[in-house]
Amino acid sequence: MTQFIPQGTSLAEPYHELQVDLASMTSIWAAIEYVEDTSSGPTVDTLVLRDNSIPDPGTASDTSVDLYPQLKARYDEQSHMRRRQEDLRLLCELFRKCQQNQRITTARFETYSHPLDVLHFFDEYDDAFLDTGHYSLLLVLMAAANCGSFAQAFTMDTSNFQALPIARYGLHRSTMETCQRGFNRFQHLDLVLQLSESGEKDQSNETKHAERFFAAIPLEKVRSLKIVPFAGEGCTLEATDALLLSDFPSLERLEISQAAFDGFTMVRFLQSAEALQSLHLTQCDMEEVPAAFLDSQKWCECISSGLGIADVAAEDSIFSGGECQDERARGGFFELI
Numbered sequence: 175m176t177q178f179i180p181q182g183t184s185l186a187e188p189y190h191e192l193q194v195d196l197a198s199m200t201s202i203w204a205a206i207e208y209v210e211d212t213s214s215g216p217t218v219d220t221l222v223l224r225d226n227s228i229p230d231p232g233t234a235s236d237t238s239v240d241l242y243p244q245l246k247a248r249y250d251e252q253s254h255m256r257r258r259q260e261d262l263r264l265l266c267e268l269f270r271k272c273q274q275n276q277r278i279t280t281a282r283f284e285t286y287s288h289p290l291d292v293l294h295f296f297d298e299y300d301d302a303f304l305d306t307g308h309y310s311l312l313l314v315l316m317a318a319a320n321c322g323s324f325a326q327a328f329t330m331d332t333s334n335f336q337a338l339p340i341a342r343y344g345l346h347r348s349t350m351e352t353c354q355r356g357f358n359r360f361q362h363l364d365l366v367l368q369l370s371e372s373g374e375k376d377q378s379n380e381t382k383h384a385e386r387f388f389a390a391i392p393l394e395k396v397r398s399l400k401i402v403p404f405a406g407e408g409c410t411l412e413a414t415d416a417l418l419l420s421d422f423p424s425l426e427r428l429e430i431s432q433a434a435f436d437g438f439t440m441v442r443f444l445q446s447a448e449a450l451q452s453l454h455l456t457q458c459d460m461e462e463v464p465a466a467f468l469d470s471q472k473w474c475e476c477i478s479s480g481l482g483i484a485d486v487a488a489e490d491s492i493f494s495g496g497e498c499q500d501e502r503a504r505g506g507f508f509e510l511i
Contacts, residue, residue: 191220191282194268196310197227197252202264209271220280221272221325225310225332227252256309265317272324281325281360283314285332311338312349315356322359329364329398337368337402341380341413344387354390362424364398369409369417369433384416393420398427409433418443427452434459437467437493444481452485453477463493 192208195201209215231245255261272278318324330338343349357363369384401417403409411434418439425447437460444450460473467473470493474486 190217191222192218193222193224195224195226196261196265196313197225197248197255199251199255199260199264202261202268206264206268206271209268209275215271215275216277218275219277220282221268221278222282222284223310223314224284227310261313262317265313266321269317269321269324273322278325280327280329281314281318282329282331283311284330308339312352315352318359319352319355323361325360327362327364327397328357328360330366330400332366337366337400339368340387340416341369341383344383344385344390345379350387350390353387354392357391357395361395362397363392363395364427365396366400366402367417369401369403369413380412381416384413385419388416388420393422394424396422397424399425399429401428401430401433403432411435415439422447424449426450429454429456430458431456432458434461436461437463441477444477444483450481450483453483453487454485455488455491458488458491460491460493461495463495465495468493468495 192205194205205221209218228245228249231242231249234242318328338353343353399422401409401414409430409432414433414435418435423446426449428447428450435458440460444453463473467476470488470491473493474488477483478486
């Protein structure tokens with residue numbers, strides 16, 4: 175059973191983090207008691223909501239290893255709690271106690287770094303942990319939606335396969351509505367989004383699913399975006415286009431990894447993101463770039479000076495031209511900035 179661990183060196187400190195493991199009833203109960211206590215509760219300003227759930231160990235290829243009994247016991251406790259919706263009930267109670275506290279500024283959803291022996295126990299563990307991560311994220315958002323505002327900001331610090339999959343969530347109305355209601359409880363959002371396929375056999379509606387998701391959530395509250403693929407597969411063009419055609423008026427930081435997009439569309443997006451101060455591209459493929467700006471360093475300098483974005487970087491990214499690059503350049507492609 176995972177032990178509850180309050181973060182911070184001492185209760186004498188004015189503020190510190192409080193960590194709660196979402197797949198452990200013991201941890202959630204301990205967090206409730208900690209926040210409720212008149213001595214310790216007022217010292218907490220950040221609630222760290224850690225997804226420590228595991229997949230069913232019975233699905234692994236080798237269940238004879240010594241680790242199996244321990245994992246089976248953890249999984250049985252986790253499953254029992256979820257079937258009875260005890261985790262949702264307790265998390266709602268915790269959030270209500272935080273409301274009474276009125277000191278919580280941030281709720282941070284984190285991925286738990288399982289030991290390597292646990293990860294290696296599951297074949298293709300990226301896929302195995304996918305649904306567990308989605309369950310925990312939706313659990314937090316559902317509890318937030320049910321309980322009202324208990325923190326100013328909601329932030330995410332997750333690995334790729336536990337990021338928020340916009341096309342998949344946009345495909346399912348109930349999931350999308352949970353995100354919408356949960357996010358609306360906060361003033362600021364720092365999100366990690368997964369721009370990958372929805373899982374639907376018919377891929378023709380991928381753009382529609384992504385657009386539906388972006389239309390549903392409060393984009394004006396988004397302060398930071400980290401865009402990642404799923405398990406190294408790369409972001410889909412459809413989801414990336416939906417992102418760049420959306421309006422994020424409060425966006426300050428943007429990181430994009432392993433995505434392909436049109437250079438003209440990117441410039442249009444950056445022009446509209448007036449609050450943006452940091453842009454990082456990693457292993458991206460930008461097409462339709464004018465010949466004069468195919469050097470990534472020159473492109474970054476131009477974007478920084480032209481749009482006033484202080485921090486612009488492109489690492490291991492490819493900038494290429496195309497049939498339209500000369501026409502767009504003559505038509506004022508970079509006159510936009």
